[in-house]
Amino acid sequence: MKKNVWIWNHYATNMFKDQAGRHYWFAENLKNEGYNPTIFCASTIHNSEESIDTGNQKYLSKNSGDIPFVFVKTTKYGNDRKKRVMNMLTFYKNLFVVAKEYAEKYGKPDVILASSVHPLTMVAGIKIAKKFGVPCICEVRDLWPESIVAYGLLSRKNPVIKALYQGEKWIYQNADSVIMTWEGGKDYIVDKGWKEEIDLNKVSHISNGVIIDTFDKNSLKNKISDSDLDSQKFRNIVYAGSIRKVNNIGMLLDAAKIIQSEGIEDIKILIYGSGDESEMLKQRCEIENINNVIFKGRVEKKYIPAILKKSHANILHNSSTSLDKYGQSQNKFFEYLAAGKPIIQTYSTGYSICESTKCGISAIKQSPEDIAKAIIRLFDSEVSSREMGNNAREVAYNYDFKVLTKKLIRIIENI
16 A cells, blocks of 8 residues: 655745755655655745735645645745744644644545754644654754854854754654754764764664756756856856855855966856845955956756856855754755766865765865865866766766655655
8 A cells, every 4th residue: 555655844835836856856756666745835935925825725735747735824924034933833833734634635644754944844743643643754954943053143042042952852852763964963963962862773864965867858958058158268167056145155256366366367156146145246346356256147947957067167155154064965066966067165064975975175164265275276187177077977876866765765664
């Protein structure tokens, strides 16, 4: 008999439209392996004014491809932080009603996979799974509240943070299984001093990844004509992502300025993306005569594979924090691997895929000087950079979602 797997991700609403993303790909591959997956998500679309209209009902069920989605009615929030917290609370509260009604109509789940970002989804997963008498797998993709502390948003001593830590520990204790996207997830629990209270044997690692076939098809189907990217005069380094304070793109400009001052004229950094710091950084390039950085603006996701494949190297960059020691699992990193080009990582991490598989180069520490040195060192040898690119492509197959889903199935079957 096929097992019903309920996948809960508050922010999976975009996956319905894109037919892509971690849980959509898990669902696709689970279906291919004989399971019945269903994705539950909020009716609101994150970082958008759009939402799915559920009418007078607590939920709406629709298919995306062959994958059923359940949109749980939630309040709109836009850019209002307080309303966003209310959005999380209504998603949590309504899950209890929706789960009961959906189970009565379509049958209860055999297992619930409750995924963060925020922890309330996992709390609901544990409580509702107990009501159904089924196991709950909690998937941790963002360390709340540790990431809030690591980015300096709130102090570790803040009463709210202390309460969130207790809630986090409760989740690890009560989940039947815990998946972490960083290889050093168990180290984190040990560092928190919880190893005597939490069974580390139920903690597993499944990273983010990529669908290589889809990535390759998109690179051929959605080609892009770009005079800067196509130029043979320069060795182009591509950054693809947001341009906000947390991304710290200003440091890339600092590194580019150093490279320019060294008289190196054939290296350029192409920045694809948008964010609230874009205009300020463009103006800085003009004022300081930084000529080896070009802001290309936002492009549709479908063009990213072609862009990454055309580069000479792709750069992985964001603000480095204390969390880096537990490993890396940014979605874009695995796209970089699939592109088959060397990766420049502007900071060092624990469990570094980049270093251990020799698919790129890391700055010793995240500073403009060290980033500039890493970029120059990468291009010192065309042979070694080509080998790194080949290694990257080979390593990408270990992170294809067909492989990652088999890991998930082992957890489901052994729980």
